[in-house]
Amino acid sequence: MAKYVYDFSEGNRDMKDLLGGKGANLAEMTNMGLPVPHGFTISTAACLTYLAEGGHPQGLMDELETHVQTLETSMGKRLGDPSDPLLVSVRSGAKFSMPGMMDTVLNLGLNEEALKGLAERSGGDLRFANDAYRRFIQMFGKIVMDVPGDAFEEALDHAKEAKGGGASDTDLDADDLRGVIGRFLEIYEEHTGSPFPTDPREQMRLAVEAVFKSWNGKRAIDYRRQNKISDDLGTAVNVQSMVFGNRGEDSGTGVAFTRDPSTGEKVPYGDYLANAQGEDVVAGIRNTLPLADLERIDPASYAGLRQVMDTLEGHYADMCDIEFTIEQGRLWILQTRVGKRTAFGEWVMAYDMLQEGLIDADTALVRVDANRLEELFKRRVDAEGATAIATGLNASPGAATGKVVFTADEAQAQGQGGERVILVRRETTPDDYHGMIASQGILTSAGGTNSHAAVVARGEGIPAVCGADAIKLNPAAKTFAAGGTTVREGDVITIDGFTGNVYVGELPLRESLLEKARQGDAPAREETLWKAFAALMDHADVRRALRVRANADTPDQSTNARERGAEGIGLCRTEHMFLGEERVLSVRQMIFAETAAEEQAAYDVLLPLQRDDFVGIFTAMSGLPVTVRLLDPPLHEFLPDQVELAVEVALGKERGEDMSEQERVLQKVNELHEMNPMLGLRGVRLGIVKPGLYAMQVRAIVEAAVRVKKDGGDPRVEIMIPLVATAPELQQMRAELEPVAREILEREGVELDHLEWGTMIELPRAAVTAREIARGADFFSFGTNDLTQTAFGFSRDDIGKFVGLYEERKLVPANPFVTVDRPGVGRLMQIAVDEGRAANPDLHLGICGEHGGDPASVVFCAELGLDYVSCSPFRVETARLAAGQAAVGAAETASRKQG
Ligand code: PEP
Ligand code: MG
Numbered sequence: 001m002a003k004y005v006y007d008f009s010e011g012n013r014d015m016k017d018l019l020g021g022k023g024a025n026l027a028e029m030t031n032m033g034l035p036v037p038h039g040f041t042i043s044t045a046a047c048l049t050y051l052a053e054g055g056h057p058q059g060l061m062d063e064l065e066t067h068v069q070t071l072e073t074s075m076g077k078r079l080g081d082p083s084d085p086l087l088v089s090v091r092s093g094a095k096f097s098m099p100g101m102m103d104t105v106l107n108l109g110l111n112e113e114a115l116k117g118l119a120e121r122s123g124g125d126l127r128f129a130n131d132a133y134r135r136f137i138q139m140f141g142k143i144v145m146d147v148p149g150d151a152f153e154e155a156l157d158h159a160k161e162a163k164g165g166g167a168s169d170t171d172l173d174a175d176d177l178r179g180v181i182g183r184f185l186e187i188y189e190e191h192t193g194s195p196f197p198t199d200p201r202e203q204m205r206l207a208v209e210a211v212f213k214s215w216n217g218k219r220a221i222d223y224r225r226q227n228k229i230s231d232d233l234g235t236a237v238n239v240q241s242m243v244f245g246n247r248g249e250d251s252g253t254g255v256a257f258t259r260d261p262s263t264g265e266k267v268p269y270g271d272y273l274a275n276a277q278g279e280d281v282v283a284g285i286r287n288t289l290p291l292a293d294l295e296r297i298d299p300a301s302y303a304g305l306r307q308v309m310d311t312l313e314g315h316y317a318d319m320c321d322i323e324f325t326i327e328q329g330r331l332w333i334l335q336t337r338v339g340k341r342t343a344f345g346e347w348v349m350a351y352d353m354l355q356e357g358l359i360d361a362d363t364a365l366v367r368v369d370a371n372r373l374e375e376l377f378k379r380r381v382d383a384e385g386a387t388a389i390a391t392g393l394n395a396s397p398g399a400a401t402g403k404v405v406f407t408a409d410e411a412q413a414q415g416q417g418g419e420r421v422i423l424v425r426r427e428t429t430p431d432d433y434h435g436m437i438a439s440q441g442i443l444t445s446a447g448g449t450n451s452h453a454a455v456v457a458r459g460e461g462i463p464a465v466c467g468a469d470a471i472k473l474n475p476a477a478k479t480f481a482a483g484g485t486t487v488r489e490g491d492v493i494t495i496d497g498f499t500g501n502v503y504v505g506e507l508p509l510r511e512s513l514l515e516k517a518r519q520g521d522a523p524a525r526e527e528t529l530w531k532a533f534a535a536l537m538d539h540a541d542v543r544r545a546l547r548v549r550a551n552a553d554t555p556d557q558s559t560n561a562r563e564r565g566a567e568g569i570g571l572c573r574t575e576h577m578f579l580g581e582e583r584v585l586s587v588r589q590m591i592f593a594e595t596a597a598e599e600q601a602a603y604d605v606l607l608p609l610q611r612d613d614f615v616g617i618f619t620a621m622s623g624l625p626v627t628v629r630l631l632d633p634p635l636h637e638f639l640p641d642q643v644e645l646a647v648e649v650a651l652g653k654e655r656g657e658d659m660s661e662q663e664r665v666l667q668k669v670n671e672l673h674e675m676n677p678m679l680g681l682r683g684v685r686l687g688i689v690k691p692g693l694y695a696m697q698v699r700a701i702v703e704a705a706v707r708v709k710k711d712g713g714d715p716r717v718e719i720m721i722p723l724v725a726t727a728p729e730l731q732q733m734r735a736e737l738e739p740v741a742r743e744i745l746e747r748e749g750v751e752l753d754h755l756e757w758g759t760m761i762e763l764p765r766a767a768v769t770a771r772e773i774a775r776g777a778d779f780f781s782f783g784t785n786d787l788t789q790t791a792f793g794f795s796r797d798d799i800g801k802f803v804g805l806y807e808e809r810k811l812v813p814a815n816p817f818v819t820v821d822r823p824g825v826g827r828l829m830q831i832a833v834d835e836g837r838a839a840n841p842d843l844h845l846g847i848c849g850e851h852g853g854d855p856a857s858v859v860f861c862a863e864l865g866l867d868y869v870s871c872s873p874f875r876v877e878t879a880r881l882a883a884g885q886a887a888v889g890a891a892e893t894a895s896r897k898q899g
Helices: 016-032 044-053 060-075 112-121 126-144 149-162 174-192 200-214 218-227 278-283 291-297 299-316 343-356 361-366 408-416 430-436 452-460 513-518 522-526 528-543 555-563 574-578 581-592 596-620 642-654 660-672 684-689 691-710 727-748 764-768 770-775 784-792 803-808 822-839 855-864 873-887
Strands: 005-007 039-042 088-094 104-108 235-241 252-257 269-274 320-327 330-338 393-396 399-405 421-425 441-444 464-466 472-474 479-482 485-488 492-496 501-504 547-551 569-573 625-629 716-721 755-761 779-782 844-847 868-871
Touching (some): 016 039, 016 088, 016 235, 039 060, 044 200, 044 235, 104 126, 104 278, 112 126, 126 149, 126 174, 126 200, 200 235, 218 430, 269 291, 299 320, 299 330, 343 528, 361 873, 399 441, 408 421, 408 430, 430 452, 441 492, 513 522, 522 528, 528 873, 547 873, 555 596, 555 873, 569 574, 574 596, 581 596, 581 660, 691 716, 691 727, 716 779, 727 755, 755 764, 764 770, 764 784, 764 822, 770 779, 779 822, 784 822, 844 855, 855 868, 855 873, 868 873
Parallel strands (some): 399 421, 421 441, 547 868, 569 625, 625 716, 716 755, 755 779, 779 844, 844 868
Antiparallel strands (some): 005 039, 039 235, 088 104, 252 269, 320 330, 393 464, 399 492, 472 479
């Protein structure tokens, strides 16, 4: 019979698949001998079977009962016992931490009978017992039975108002709470249609079922989609005996990080809330104290906690985040996991831990997330002279400016429309997730650095200021007031997630520290972040086999790319060299030419201009390979718009003007018009139809190389023919173009050390006939933009209309224009690599589609054994890092997704 339930003592941290992240770590800590309240975990397998069969798996209930009894024995208490009841928490816990899922139900096991026992056992503290019961009804109702949380909140507010203005939860006495309980039980029944369940085993069955179901709740699905977490994992359920942080001033609860998750510094960090239960910290209901204050409040517990923090960090060799509760001076550890951290913090920590000898260089390398590296080059706000209207906690770094919105739906609507918005809320809940990720920044008036808003913002890399309690929100009027200023919906504000400051208006944003350091700023280079960046990038460079080139079309871009570590140009698109007023006229002249002489005259104008461009690029990239692609786009892109021109001609004629020149142009435009220009006269087909065009380009390239060489440079030239579908296309082009190059080299008496001819693989036919094509090529470069377009039959320019839906419904694993679609496009690439290399063992292989800068695709390219990836200059570091990580065998960095 399948085993579905595991006592904490039966598991370990490597069992995340089965026990979820939380369960596996509770087991690990139990076995380490840390003070963890007893409990057990119902496995993800039970959840998956439940979801598949629509009911509890056979034997689960019996197994659960056995474990409940074991727990009762070990705690010396029984569920529902009127003299000394066992109370438990029930929490979901998937392999990866998922704020979108069912959270926690505390105090399960309470009913009117057990309530008496609880009061008795807590020294007659009826207030405490009543408070525990009202919390349980509230959580159970809201989380397990979907009773609207507001209904309970309103009833609680009502009770507080009855106590007089400004009363808080703690001002309610036992009798007040008795009233609240009565009202809560009514609310429960009103919304669910049945009375509150009094049997603790029934409560547990319902709670377990709710956890299982929450795996397929909308919030959880949204979260998984955004974070690329598989739907097939299921969640575990942790049942743990309760300890109470709300037993008076010698009790409390908090969250501790072994290092500062924002800055990465090696200092203990976290929040503490005296006389409270765990959900009070996360919900931001009361403002928390910094963890360091615990040293003053309860030195013994603080010392104990610090010891646990050190033990855990040493054991996990990573920064841990720890939930703890102190019950009447006794410390309990309720959860730990490898903590989430900012993009900034993860570099600093990885580097520091490497220096401390806690981890080795390969481990440090995979601790940083290549997907978030670019973020570090982000700007900060320049607030010189500006006065903050409020200051909150610096919950997630980065500066953001945008229009104020007050609801997640509004944020989503405007954000998707391309508007920059700042979502302003009292606090956020998982229901706000969709709006948060559509915002530039998040501002809340309540909550601590571990409130939902802060945790989500840090995880998503969105700047956030939380707990700015000077802000007075008026959601009905869609305004907030702070520092004597009223800000309305649509007004622009700037938030600084580094300092916690909030400003009215749009403030200038300035360069990131890393960007400054990269540009050579001496003080910036003294910062740990830069040292971490330099050290880990060096290590990535040492480890990686994959070279990294850039897609660059100008000398400036080439220089920028080289400074970022590019080892050549993998794609120089020449079409941009045909734009600009002077050039476009000559291009048009070439297109309109009716005689060979007219066409040649156009080339004569274009040739020197192109040659100068190439001189600049070869000089900037001296010593490194430069792949120049001959003209690729359809010619009509260089002509005026067909419709606009037709209108102009018609109107001019109506006015009796001479429109003969415009008519001539219109006629050409009409002639060149194509139904599907992306599949039309472009790429190598242009070279075949207009032989003089590619010859002119080759002449410009080779003459430029000769000039650079004569000036002492080292041009390394690769000429690339685009959109080839058949081997003869490439063969014929080479037969026409190679003599052009040879003739120049002979005339000039110059030898080039590196002159190669190759093609792009961007059509399925080219991929599957790579064997023949490779016989006539020195190199292949995968044009995965077009290859994705043609493999799927998805227009790359129109995908925006449906790709979101496709991702949502998991019709594609990810946007295939961002991450290489391994089974389809990737398979075509694999065929081309295998066949190409079989036919030509010296074939060089690279990729120059946008995927060349996407970490997951870089890993795939490393697996394929490509020689290089080529990407935008700003992603060169990202690609270098991802290539280094691929080499040490980590497909994706672990830190973000460890549960
Ligand atoms: C490609 O198709 O991947 C490519 C690099 O070419 P372009 O994007 O210019 O079509
Ligand atoms: Mg292309």
